[in-house]
Amino acid sequence: MTVYESPHGQLELRDLSVTERVFEGLALGDPDRIVLSDAVTGDSLTAAELEADIRALAGGLSEAGWGAGATIAILAPNMPAYVTVFHGAAFAGATITTINPSYTAPEVAHQLQDSGAQLLVTVSAALETAQAAVSGMDMPIAVIDGDGEANGAMPLSSLMSAPLAAQVPVDLDTHVLALPYSSGTTGLPKGVMLSHRNLVVNVDQALVPVPVYPGEMTVAFLPFFHIYGLTVMMNMYLSAGAGLVTMPRFDLETLLRAIQDHKMRMLCLVPPVALVLAKHPLVEEFDLSALKVVISGAAPLGSATTDAISTRLGCTAMQAYGMTEMSPVSHACCDGYLKPGSIGALVPGTAARIVVPETGQDAAPGGKGELWIKGPQVMLGYHGNPAATAETMAEGGWLRTGDLASVDENGSFAIHDRLKELIKMHGFQVAPAEVEAVLLEHPNIQDAAVLGRADDTGDEAVVAYVVTGDGQVPDLAAHCEARLAHYKHPAKVYSVDAIPKSASGKILRRVLRDAAAPGA
Ligand code: 4UU
Secondary structure: OOOEEOOOOOOOOOOOOHHHHHHHHHOOOOOOOEEEEEOOOOOEEEHHHHHHHHHHHHHHHHHOOOOOOOEEEEEOOOOHHHHHHHHHHHHOOOEEEEEOOOOOHHHHHHHHHHHOOOEEEEOHHHHHHHHHHHOOOOOOEEEOOOOOHHHOOEEHHHHOOOOOOOOOOOOOOOOOOEOOEEOOOOOOOEEEEEOHHHHHHHHHHHHOOOOOOOOOEEEEOOOOOOHHHHHHHHHHHHHOOOEEEEOOOOOHHHHHHHHHHOOOOEEEEOHHHHHHHHHOHHHHHOOOOOOOEEEEOOOOOOHHHHHHHHHHHOOEEEEEEEOHHHOOEEEEOEOOEOOOOOOEEEOOOOEEEEEOOOOOOEOOOOOOEEEEEEOOOOOOEEOOOHHHHHHHEEOOOEEEEEEEEEEOOOOOEEEEEEOOOOEEEOOEEEOHHHHHHHHHOOOOEEEEEEEEEEOOOOOEEEEEEEEEOOOOOOOOHHHHHHHOOHHHOOOEEEEOOOOOEOOOOOEOHHHHHHOOOOOO
């Protein structure tokens, strides 16, 4: 077996809950400094206010029976109070499942049911979707903003009570703290069980190659419902004593103004935003001279874009790599590991193998194979799905990432392709199996297969192949609108005679991918 170890060595594990870790960061500096500020509304929280709100909500949730043993769903865009809800629930010993606020009611309902949530926390803008999602379920709704009472929901403020003095005890290694959804290497989205240990250690692992300094600010437009926003933005920045300007959705001018006004040093983003920074004329109109580091993750970033950003902004542009199932960070670039196009070196306490899928053997040095990862940030498993867990976790605690990778003699890793089914649209996951299931619900579609096709920006578009009785492509707009968030809608639909399948009935996506698109 060829095992690659982190050049940063091991990391001492600290017995803290994720909220206790964040409280350490809040205590670094003036308690009256602003640590969260909403880029649109200007609402803000100081370190002292955030800690008080978290303790008050944790107290109220515990009193109401939504503390230890409960699962709480959050359906909200990034906003300061998102942090209060996540950590209030975590401090009270609950499990939190984070839902994409652009989901349709059926998508929300599915995650609520699958996760076993008992309380849904949302915002007024998503209340209609939330209510449609819970129809027929016994699921109370709490609204973060506004009173919500007129609609049968309760205001979140009604759940604030006497502050909880200490973390409700949970087993840091086995209690499920967070339950974000990911399709992993195959099939439908599944709840990824992450412990306090997973999330705390990953913050400390990421801070070694990518240090964050007390008092500094960055912009959090990467959504907190996704693990990148949750760990790297929310938990890493706050744990380091730093702060966030939260953006409910990406807006270039607001982003540039925030970087300029707060003299931000570092920005974490995804490739489509990297491209905008490299090319958009608006960038010239702002003073971004404080910006020294730009980190891209969640999908591949070409070295041309990396170079363009470095040259235009006079900063270091580099990549990190992660996966929901790894809390998420396993690799990051840093001094000595800045090879163009690479994802950098293993973070501390993390080991990797490069396994050739065809043989199951470790690749020869420099060769390509599937990236396998082992470390304290690797998930506990998939919620309620031991079969998927067994498929993803190889013997010895190795997580199969489904990504084709190689490592050079210096320990810099590169990702070459995705072996798994996953499509990445603007860095968000689209599970082909989920879109296929929705297409098959259409009365005129007999069979369907879905793929990602890279467009000229390097982002992926969702492309569908359908078999219909008359060989015509049906109008799918209304069908998809009711069932799928927009970013999952097929950008192109082709009619085909048959979907290529293996003898066992598995869709042969590579055959489809390699065949020229009919009519394209
Ligand atoms: C090529 O996207 C993520 C997590 C991303 C992340 C988080 C913190 C990156 C850097 C960081 O610091 O999670 P998921 O679960 O949504 O998607 C995981 C998949 C990977 O398996 C891989 O296929 O997203 C793809 N991916 C990348 N691909 C993630 N990062 C990269 C990358 N290059 N840098």
